[in-house]
Amino acid sequence: MDICETLENIKETIAQDLNELEKFIFPKYQKSEDIIKSQKADQCKNSKKLTADMKNQKEALLKEIDAFIQSKQIEIDVMDSKHQIALDKQEDAINHTLTEIKQVIQDLKSLLDTSDDSIVLNYKSRIEKFRKVPSKFRVTLPKFLPYQTNRDQLLQQFGSLTALSIETEEQGDSVLFLADSVSPPGRPMLDFPRLITDIPTIGNGSITHVSCLTDEEIWIIGNDEILNLYNMQGDVLRSVQTKSGNRPEGIAVTRSGDLLYADYDDRSINLVSGTQVESLITLQGWKPRGLCSTSSGDLLVIMDSEDVKQTKVVRYTDSKEKQTIDLDDKARAVVVVNAAGKLRFRYTGFPSIPQKFYPFGITTDSQANILIADFDDNCIHIIDQNGKLLHYMYRCRLQVPWGLCVDSKDNLLVAEWVTGKVKKIKYYK
Known part of the structure; x- marks a missing residue:
């Protein structure tokens, strides 16, 4: 050095x-x-x-x-x-x-x-x-x-x-930043996360969501009605247009490798299997915003009411509603799923991160840690399941991070709204 x-x-x-x-x-x-x-x-x-x-x-x-x-x-x-x-x-x-x-x-x-x-x-x-x-x-x-x-x-x-x-x-919300002092045993974090690669994308440049199909292939959505499957070199392997022609609001990959996307305006959740697009769930009086496919095979859907005054999370098993959690319309809800597929959510942010912080993208890794994209501050917050801040990832020159996901090796993929790039970042040793 x-x-x-x-x-x-x-x-x-x-x-x-x-x-x-x-x-x-x-x-x-x-x-x-x-x-x-x-x-x-x-x-x-x-x-x-x-x-x-x-x-x-x-x-x-x-x-x-x-x-x-x-x-x-x-x-x-x-x-x-x-x-x-x-x-x-x-x-x-x-x-x-x-x-x-x-x-x-x-x-x-x-x-x-x-x-x-x-x-x-x-x-x-x-x-x-x-x-x-x-x-x-x-x-x-x-x-x-x-x-x-x-x-x-x-x-x-x-x-x-x-x-x-x-x-x-003793106050339980001591401010802790250095990952090597608080990381789960056996998987310490790097002091300085390392950018592995920049993955360029095509289209209008603005991308909002990313989801891993494999460690070498990722689905992304941007500001149009096209869903694109990319490899790590930035090549488009496959493109799918939404059934309605509307811009999708959220995506998730199922255990079998099929793609799910939420159509907010059409009030539907759709399955992309091969070359076919099938409406899996059609909502009445609600609009789907975010999706998560759990390791158990269930589907979690964050949805807004028609008047956008209410928000709830619904768990589906085989396209049948199994659980509903109503969220206070005055609260900002953050919904994540841990490795076991257990629903976790918090109101008004987390205890040891700034109150002005507003999360856009969110995901979890194999250590059950939660990673949250800070859209305004161009950084990633890594917290544990109890909301304690473990690391503050501000390096790697992030520019307006939005969508997040992790691959099987716990490498973080970040969709940047401004640049239209996906950054692959190594943050564990």
Whole structure:
């Protein structure tokens, strides 16, 4: 590896660290700081409520309980002091770390702009110490539990205060980027995914979906009514026109190697077998948008209602409806299928990737990891089944990635909307 390539790789690492700090880690610490402020406000509000509750109860009792009220007030003051100290300590720690992160961000920006290669070569990443998002308190605030007034048992019936509980709760959405530290055992990811080949396509250039027939042959659809089968050299092996003449909305390859496509305007799901195109399913009141053929042979269909106000996922077995999942019309649903063909879906994105992120293409690999095309940021997010981010694939010069699929060797194929190319990328070691 020559010095230029070494410098490029180091600068890629610097850029990745900077991006992670600015887009992911720093906002997490800011969020933790907001939580502390909110907890302080709740603590103050709850303390005032406790005092008010006891004063109301006091008005209903005899003067003899004044001393008892004072003793209970002391208990509140002690708990308030303990709570305040704990929150102040946590806030000070977060503010200290935020200051450090700001300095590291500034240093990284300076490194990216420097012309002194020796400084860049000596760069050592300090980002690991910030990846662990600070713990947050799980606080059980005390409550006042009044009793009905009873002269004979005044002290017992006045009430009691629950104890203040402050526990440290680990946040489950630590920001993790480097695949070699979190990948499933036996299949680590490459630190830097490698572009194997660019597959050019014909037609109007814009392509939206890609699906593997074999490791050497892929189906793609673009902005017209033609479905094309390509080899890895970019040669068209076969072309099929949709039955209705409409542009297909989604494609999938069955276990037997036949092609399925969704005709949104025609409300149909069609099977391409040999030279024949057959309408497999015709919907009433719904329009098919996305397809997935599972390893068990079932077909999953994402569909919209006629007024586009409702979305649901329907599972078909032998063209018969077997399962329906209605999705909230206010939620953004992402639907994927793992290796066993089990339906998985989430609302409003995933916990450890940006809230502004909007997925276009999506697929899964043999490790049950989920790969999602980020149309706006020209990158691929790789997350596990629980939504934890494993890798952020921004290399390979992706340009508006849309459709995704993986071959039998877990190589990723990415359909680019702008260039009309399919990029084949190796991301596992």
